Amino acid sequence: MMKTVIDILENTxxxxxxxxxxxxxxxxxxxxxxxxxxxxKASFLKDRSQMYRPVALLMDKSxxxxxxxxxxxxxxxxxxxxxxxxxEERLSKMLEQLQPSxxxxxxxxxxxxxxxxxxxxxxxxxxxxxxxxxxxxxSNAPLYINFxxxxxxxxxxxxxSHRSVLDFIPTFCKTFQFxxxxxxxxxxxxxxxxxxxxxxSAMYLGAAVILIPREFFSNPTDLMDLLVEKEATVLVWAxxxxxxxxxxxxxxxxxxxxIHSILFSGEVMPVKHLRKWMKFLPQVRYVNLYxxxxxxxxxxxxIIDQKGDLDHISIGKAFDNEWVFLLDENDQLVKxxxxxxxxxxxxxxxxxxxxxxPEKTAxxxxxxxxxxxxxxxxxxxxxxxxxDETGKLFFQGRKDFQIKHLxxxxxxxxxxxxxxxxxxxxxxxxxxxxxxxxxxxxFEGTLTKEEMADFLKKKLPSYMIPNHIHFWPHLPMTKxxxxxxxxxxxxxx
Numbered sequence: 001m002m003k004t005v006i007d008i009l010e011n012t013x014x015x016x017x018x019x020x021x022x023x024x025x026x027x028x029x030x031x032x033x034x035x036x037x038x039x040x041k042a043s044f045l046k047d048r049s050q051m052y053r054p055v056a057l058l059m060d061k062s063x064x065x066x067x068x069x070x071x072x073x074x075x076x077x078x079x080x081x082x083x084x085x086x087x088e089e090r091l092s093k094m095l096e097q098l099q100p101s102x103x104x105x106x107x108x109x110x111x112x113x114x115x116x117x118x119x120x121x122x123x124x125x126x127x128x129x130x131x132x133x134x135x136x137x138x139s140n141a142p143l144y145i146n147f148x149x150x151x152x153x154x155x156x157x158x159x160x161s162h163r164s165v166l167d168f169i170p171t172f173c174k175t176f177q178f179x180x181x182x183x184x185x186x187x188x189x190x191x192x193x194x195x196x197x198x199x200x201s202a203m204y205l206g207a208a209v210i211l212i213p214r215e216f217f218s219n220p221t222d223l224m225d226l227l228v229e230k231e232a233t234v235l236v237w238a239x240x241x242x243x244x245x246x247x248x249x250x251x252x253x254x255x256x257x258x259i260h261s262i263l264f265s266g267e268v269m270p271v272k273h274l275r276k277w278m279k280f281l282p283q284v285r286y287v288n289l290y291x292x293x294x295x296x297x298x299x300x301x302x303i304i305d306q307k308g309d310l311d312h313i314s315i316g317k318a319f320d321n322e323w324v325f326l327l328d329e330n331d332q333l334v335k336x337x338x339x340x341x342x343x344x345x346x347x348x349x350x351x352x353x354x355x356x357x358p359e360k361t362a363x364x365x366x367x368x369x370x371x372x373x374x375x376x377x378x379x380x381x382x383x384x385x386x387x388d389e390t391g392k393l394f395f396q397g398r399k400d401f402q403i404k405h406l407x408x409x410x411x412x413x414x415x416x417x418x419x420x421x422x423x424x425x426x427x428x429x430x431x432x433x434x435x436x437x438x439x440x441x442x443f444e445g446t447l448t449k450e451e452m453a454d455f456l457k458k459k460l461p462s463y464m465i466p467n468h469i470h471f472w473p474h475l476p477m478t479k480x481x482x483x484x485x486x487x488x489x490x491x492x493x
Contacts, residue, residue: 059106220250238481
């Protein structure tokens with residue numbers, strides 16, 4: 001029985017030691033080589049870390065970073081990867097919340113954490129001895145802490161246990177029938193939970209992962225060359241990354257035709273970009289995934305019917321290991337079709353909570369009122385959805401994206417969807433300026449503000465027409481590939 005992710009790694013090392021685990025553009029490492037590297041780093045960390053407490057890692061995506069992550073697990077600690085693109089101020093807030101037992105920094109980034117005690121990775125001397133460590137931690141011990149993006153004020157570090165990852169990954173792999181010979185092309189940064197699916201699915205199967213550098217997502221030719229040369233078979237990507245390839249005509253340059261599965265999440269996939277991928281790679285299975293960081297990656301999925309209605313893609317049904325349900329405004333179960341409720345989730349998939357933020361944890365992870373026999377928590381996502389007549393879920397936007405304007409209840413997401421129906425609109429985002437009672441629409445594409453306004457007048461009732469429409473050559477994005485609503489809101493908040 002597997003108790004920790006270390007059990008996954010060691011089982012795979014014994015079974016397929018010579019299989020390639022991680023690939024970079026010009027290097028690679030087998031499972032047995034990775035295990036030895038991890039052991040050496042764990043032997044260094046064992047006297048510098050503490051059980052169940054975080055080790056913070058400030059460095060770029062690399063084989064070295066992944067081995068530090070697993071070294072933390074071997075020591076019974078948890079890891080927290082910090083994004084090198086974050087400001088000094090935000091990193092300080094994260095570290096103050098974390099209170100890590102150890103902070104390891106890649107040379108060149110030390111100025112970002114100058115007020116904290118740290119170790120430079122380049123100064124760390126690893127033992128050449130073969131030291132075999134065995135972790136002594138529980139399955140419900142924290143494995144990693146990922147900070148949620150796009151929030152203001154105090155950042156929230158989501159702590160996820162070994163048990164939650166062990167609960168999700170086998171189900172994820174079984175659902176989509178991933179195999180040992182698959183090659184996962186990792187797009188997501190390693191401080192983002194999409195990467196959990198890449199790394200731990202591969203580790204569970206004995207498969208390989210391509211660690212794609214961030215800069216490749218501004219150069220479509222390098223990106224497509226890498227996917228082809230490394231023979232990628234699975235893409236678990238943010239919607240924005242798929243849109244980038246589509247916008248930059250990467251598929252016209254070179255076709256990665258070994259890909260058999262493309263799974264996307266994070267935001268609604270614009271139908272024009274989805275159709276473009278389907279045109280070039282019609283044999284691929286396309287999957288819409290849904291789920292916040294707090295429930296360990298994803299809780300629902302929809303395998304898309306390419307001949308079906310692509311304008312209204314469902315978020316599907318729950319994975320076998322999850323209990324997903326809707327609650328109305330009175331916290332009663334929503335069962336009937338076409339009635340909107342808040343998405344709530346229960347199961348071993350739930351995160352432990354927000355690190356060192358007990359009040360926020362209690363609010364977001366209350367007890368499930370529908371289980372009386374034992375104490376079972378649930379997570380309130382703040383997302384809204386409804387069932388159709390077949391029982392499939394359809395995302396309806398955020399609770400906090402619902403406004404009352406001119407006496408009408410309006411879903412800002414509905415306006416965004418209509419804007420994106422225009423073939424010349426690439427992305428759209430709609431916000432509400434509560435101080436001035438104004439709807440603010442933002443978009444990027446090849447049409448003018450006037451053309452967008454005329455289009456919306458034909459599609460929407462008068463009370464839903466935005467008061468202001470703003471054109472952007474490129475909408476601001478968060479580090480996780482979502483439209484940065486806080487940046488757009490900055491002008492009037």
